[in-house]
Amino acid sequence: MSNPWDVPPWPTRGDDDAEKTHAGIGGVISVWSVVESELSRLYTVFTDRYEDLEALMEFGDGTIFRTRFETLIQASTRYFIRCPNQAAEGDLHRISRLLLGFADRRNDIAHGVVTRVDSLGYFRERLDPAVRSHPNYMLLPPFHTRKKHDPNHGGPAYAYNYESMFELRKDLFTIAIYLRDYLNARLPPDLRDEWSAGVLEPTGK
Known part of the structure; x- marks a missing residue:
């Protein structure tokens, strides 16, 4: 059974402009930063220091995402000992699988190279014949x-x-919204907040 974070199928068409490919990269990285921002705020809840600047930065001390996320999970373990809630723990476990899976896709995007592929035999034969005579740009892993x-x-x-x-x-935006809702459920009503209208929400291609 496939997972939502599995590597997507190869496109049969590239982008006709490298700038469009670069724009796709920027969109993914920006929304992933929103996801991590929500996780840092959740960390401050788990440590009973809601939105404390030092607590936010403490979450960010890890040099890679998996280290930062493990810091969050350790804090959540202590939190649920103080405030037992099996349903919330189960929800966090489910979102953890999503986050760790999608972190790999984020890394693909962050470390890929925009490449024109229509002139490379290996890629050309995988393109739709209708576009082989035009520029086709894709994001690929570097050869090294x-x-x-x-x-x-x-x-x-x-x-x-x-x-x-x-x-x-x-x-990723769906995950960010879920995290905001999960965070709000741990807060008293006067501290809950909603998304600003249209903030980074993908609305069209």
């Missing part, structure tokens, strides 16, 4: 990342165009 290429034929583990990154951005 061995683990991101097939050991047999050297093909890249992923390829994104703007459309596939837009879909990823929507998934």
Whole structure:
């Protein structure tokens, strides 16, 4: 059974402008930053220091996401000992699987290289014949990342165009909204807040 964070299928069309591919990268990275911002706020709740600046920065001390997330999980364990809530613990476990899965896709985007693929034989044969005569740009793993290429034929583990990154951005935005709702449920009514109208929400391609 597939997972929502699995690497998407290879596009059969690239972007006709490299700037559009770069825009897709920026959209994903921006929304991922919103996700981590919500996690930092949740960390301040778990440590009983809501929106305390030092607590926010404490969450950010980890140099990679998995380290920062483990800091959050440790804080949540202590929190639920103080404030038992099996349903909330179960919800956090489910969102944890999503976050760790999508973190890998975020890393694909952050460390990929925008490449014109229509002139490269390996990629050209995978393109829709109707677009082979036009520029086709995609985001690929750089060639020096061995683990991101097939050991047999050297093909890249992923390829994104703007459309596939837009879909990823929507998934991440859904997670950010869920985290905001989860955070608000841990707060008294006077401290709850909602999204500002249209903040980073993907509304069109």
